[in-house]
Amino acid sequence: MSSGTSSTTAPDILVLEDSRFDVELLTEALIAALPEARVTVVCDEEGFTGALESARYQLILSDYELPGFSGAHALEIARAVAPLTPFIFVSGVIGEDNAVELLKRGATDYVSKGRLARLPVVMERALKEAADREAKQAAEAKLRVAHEIFGAAEARRLALIELSDRIRDMDGICEIAYTASQMLGTQLGVDRAGYGLVNTAAETIEIERDWTAPGVSSLAGTLRFRDYGSYIDDLRRGTTVVFADAHEDPRTRANAAALDGIGARAVVNMPLTERGGLVGLLLSQPRQRAPLVARRARFHRRGRRAHPLGDRAARGAARAAGLRRIAGARGRGAHARARPHLGTEPGPAGRGQ
Known part of the structure; x- marks a missing residue:
């Protein structure tokens, strides 16, 4: 009763x-x-x-x-x-x-x-x-909920201020991303948080360094999105991907075992875009299936609105991708210019003939 x-x-x-x-x-x-x-x-x-x-x-x-x-x-x-x-x-x-x-x-x-x-x-x-008495208790319960909501919002605000102070003088995108991941992970109490560069053509993500809780393995390296489901399609559209159980989500059900293998049964993935294109990804992985997944997704979105980290990271990702393309092009150009000096261009005797 x-x-x-x-x-x-x-x-x-x-x-x-x-x-x-x-x-x-x-x-x-x-x-x-x-x-x-x-x-x-x-x-x-x-x-x-x-x-x-x-x-x-x-x-x-x-x-x-x-x-x-x-x-x-x-x-x-x-x-x-x-x-x-x-x-x-x-x-x-x-x-x-x-x-x-x-x-x-x-x-x-x-x-x-x-x-x-x-x-x-x-x-x-x-x-x-x-x-x-019942009315008083109901009012007190609502007040406690309001205090909890306010406390959570204030904690997010202070975390974003601290993050802003910590990354203000940082230039390296990897250092910025790791600092943000560390704060995100500790603030939300997740197993893993990180940032990765996305190659949309190859449908891969490259994670240089992620933050992990003690005893949790890192995902650093290159991962293929399609190995873990079809949610890359949502990320391309700029949609934050949230699933509480990979075994139940239609986008990941067929690849749930692979996600279990990397400890990612529940996931919050927020895409970072530059000029309408997907260039990076902020990810966090809760410790267990829980309603907290939705709250963590809200933290991702609010954090991005309240702080330029998302845009800064996206710009950094775009710059990094651009620099790689330029470096690759320069490398190919240098190689092409170097080829005549390797005996393919006629020497003085050849030109005289």
Whole structure:
């Protein structure tokens, strides 16, 4: 049974009473005070425990002395199963000292069977207090969630400020990427975080250095996207790729074993683009399947909006790719110019002939 309570015009009330005569009196009093109330009557421990486990009640009324059972024991059970539900003793044999002791142990109030005229007032007060308590707890829960959200946002903001300070004087894209990966990994509590250059023609990613948690192997090197699924198609379109379980995602299901092999069953991959083209990738891999995957994806996106790291990394990737192409072209040009000096160009004697 749920332990919550709520104020309602048609409350569910559980009555623990073994006397048929007293049950009739109580029922009449309840109907007079709460015409819409739904009343369940039990007479022993088995019935009481079963009722609490099978339904949710807004109010419990109990006799103090029952054959083979007691109201004190019933109170103990109710506090364990439904701690927020008001518990009112309705009995003719409780002494003042016992009543005080029961109130200390969690009872809400006490009404003598000889003074049932007090019962409506006591029930109304108990239901109102329970509703107020429930509303307060709901408000406190919302406040805690708000504090957690604010705390997480503030942690991201401070992490991005720290990252900005750390990379301000860095020039090497590898150094920048590793520093960002290290902060991303520690902030999110993941197994692995890194940055890689993407070759869209070959559909590969080259990871020079990634950050990993203790005991987790590195992915440094060149990886072929198609070995691990079809999500390269989404990355090309600039879509962040998130999957909580490679065995369930349609893009990776057929290649799940390969992803298991590199410890990447759950993944967040954010593409970095330059002039509309995919040039790099920020990746993180959670420690376990969890709802945190979505939160980590949001951190990726918000981090990119809040900080120029993504654009800087993308520009660095584009520059690196451009420099490689230029270096390759220069190398081929130098090789072509060098060939005549290796005996292919006619010497002076040849030109004279």
